[in-house]
Amino acid sequence: MATFPQVDFLKEAGLKADRILVPSDADFVARQASYWSCGARSLRPACIVQPRSAREVAAAVRALVSARVPFAVRSGGHTAWASANTIGADGVTIDLGYMDWVRLPSDEEGTGKTVNLGPGNQWGRVYSELALHGLTVAGGREGNVGVAGLILGGGMAFFTGRYGLACDNIVEYEVVLADGRIVSARKDGDHANLFRALKGGSGNFGIVTNFRMRTLPLPPVWAGMTIHPKEAIPDAIRALKDFTDDMWSDPDFKDIVVIGALIQIAGVEQAPAYKKWLEMPTITTTCKMTTIPQLTMDYSQAKDYHNTWFTATFKNDVRIVAKAAELHDQLVKTLKAFIPDGDFVTQCLFQPFPRLFGQHSAAAGGNMLNIERQSHDGLLWLAVAQVRTPEQERFAYTLVQDWVHAVRQFAAIIGGNLEWTYLNYADRSQDPLTNYGLENILFMKDVAAKYDPEQVFQTLCSGGFKVSNVKLPN
Template sequence: MSSLPTTEYCPEAQCLIAAGLQSHVLVPSNAEYTQRIESYWCNSAKLRPACIVQPSSASEVATAVKALADAGQVFAVRSGGHGNWAGSNNIDGGVTIDLGLISSAEYDATTELAHIGPAGKWKHVYEELEKHGRVVAGAREAEVGVGGFLLGGGNTFYSGRVGFGCDNVVAYEVVLADGRIITADATGEYSDLFRVLKGGGNNFGIVTKFTMRTFSSGPLWGGYAAHPMEIMPAAAQAFVDFTANSSKDPDSTLNLSVCHMPHLGGSLAVAVCTNVAGVENPPAFRELREKPEILNNLKKTTLQEVLPYTSLPPNFYNTWYTLTFKNDASIIAKAHALYTQLTSKVQEKVAGGEFTTHCSFQPIPKYYTEHSVAAGGNIFGLERYAHDAILIQASVSVRTPELASWARPQVREMIEGIRKFAESVEDGICPWLYINYASPDQNVLQSYGKDNVDKMRNAAAKYDPKGVFQRLCPGGFKISAVKD
């Protein structure tokens, strides 16, 4: 990385230069700056910071954070760059701390733990750990980054066995707002910080290393089956039955999406099925597999081969919303009906078919919380809900910001329609909102419950008393914005 004369740097970079980080700063005239901006997955995130700083170690992250805090300079933090909304991991006119150089994955055979950098892509993490015959509870998508996924909780192919991704973190190396580098774990001095980092986002500091439990890897059985859309809503009952019985087969996971993807021929219902123990055609999927199929590629395979099946295409403007509700076939059917209406609107609006829509249904059975509790608890508050639940992700992806602005209220209307219907069902709404799928106008942290909000407030006040990550780092869901 070549350096410019100090006089050619923007004012926002001066505090970083004074701190000795000049060789790590990228400005818009650098080719590397353009490359990093273009590497964001979502077009909405391709903002124009005044400069980017790329620290290569925790100590350099600490130097950058302290310099920016002392200067009162606004900043964003980027890990893998897969955030889906403007400002979540980038900033216009401020400084983006780009953790892209902190992406290693190392396995310790003595402890059977993995030490993983925040900017690693999960496909690379899995590839490295596979050399040792190990795996961790990470993302189900190849291009997603480690940091955002784990700080948001992380739903995985292994959740039936070990819970959410965050439940498998045993320690966080964290850079605090005052430049201290600490290690938070379940039993040490920073155990309160350890708890709130499990789903609390970027409210408390910058995590520069995740230490995770590993377990033996091996072949799995899985892939996807594409069905005609006509199987919906009849397939809703099969999904409900899968969720209700999932504790009997914790190795099997299911992601059922209704989607409109022109490159796949239009509207389809796609089931991504996996069994991480490698059991072929397990009984858990029988009811759904009996529905008519257009094609499937289900087979004994590897994790790396399955990862692309849940990937959404890059370089779109994306609108995502989420909701969690009771495991009830009537709510799924209503969600499908509202999704169909949404897709019809998008088809009428977007000329040439340059868009995708999808609504993904994912089981969140009650027994997942048992893994969370056994691991010391996370911050979601899911143990408050007495029923098996279903998590949905609804999205529209379009090519222009104008279309994205049009699409947002359309997706929000769909989600609110599902919510209203679910509220008519006894215990129909699960209060938890999954931060990694949420829109910025959704009340994510509030959904964790008052006790957990208080834990987050207390941790933020204790470890960031000057409110650096609340005032100067505007991206993400902020605990300071939660009203009583």
């Protein structure tokens, strides 16, 4: 039987044997297979450690740092690309999956103003648990997305039009630092700078082991998909543009894509904001009254594909959406020629990204994302290809990358690019932190230097976007 020194380091630090999985364990194989994207499963660590508490996370970090063992951190395991939350055979994955509590704090005497969320949760479970208490949160929009990754990257939410991003609704982070200390970061506490840096700063400062998040009353929801014939695309693009322009009139929206995902989180059936969508020729519709827990499961993307994601942000201009749709058609034709059975999925997903979002973030005390300085109402674009094999992924990756580049080139010609990249949608080749603005970049670098002077989370902890890699202007 193979032996792993990484396992010995963890055991010597006091981690119990049942917290550690090695490649010969069935549970190791199952956890690897549970990553949402097949590409993430391609990296196999020496072992997986599954802590149950902040103290056990701290013990694991101290052991791995002391022995200079590289490690990755996994929450929900939903990132599209390998190495974001996985690591190869010389390293260890710290898997937070057992830290999945949803607890209403006892010190609030049942008022339910906040909730403690373990980082290993997925949003579908969070919503189902909170619904039992008539509550919800401004969290992720797909049930199988992890809590920690979404919040630390900013977090587009059902309620962003009213309450800002997910990170804007955090009141306290519990964090394990590189030296194994456990600290609580609050806006008005001893670690206020760390608190602010974590609002969109990703995994650059430590491992968050608890999120204390503001709760909201559970609303009724009217939502569903409307499928339109291809001939309706010009009308859909115009409807998207007008809807984004008029976001102020209906902040209870979720988002709209070219095909048509209509979600109204105040429970208003066929709200006036969706009038143009509902008047278009429709092949089928699933719009109905529903619940947030059900909606997040209905909205979840299929797993067991090799995924390519790229993102960009534009001014709210119909010409850019039309160009993206035109080039998407060419992409599909090329993929069909390479994948004869048509076993792939592509998405050309546009979401309103109005200045309203940044105003909510500023009102909540600000974050690292720099969106409060956005000068135009925008559109957030996600370009997706889902295929079945590694060979198909390599082929699709280049096509999607070229597609995004071509649309951005077109947008540049007409002055339509907004230089902002959403971290949670970004490919590993993109550089979202650069768009956070010089002031925020310098702030994050200072916080990282204070809390992680040995740069553990820049060098030893793999994956993600590192603030140390952001080049400052001369």
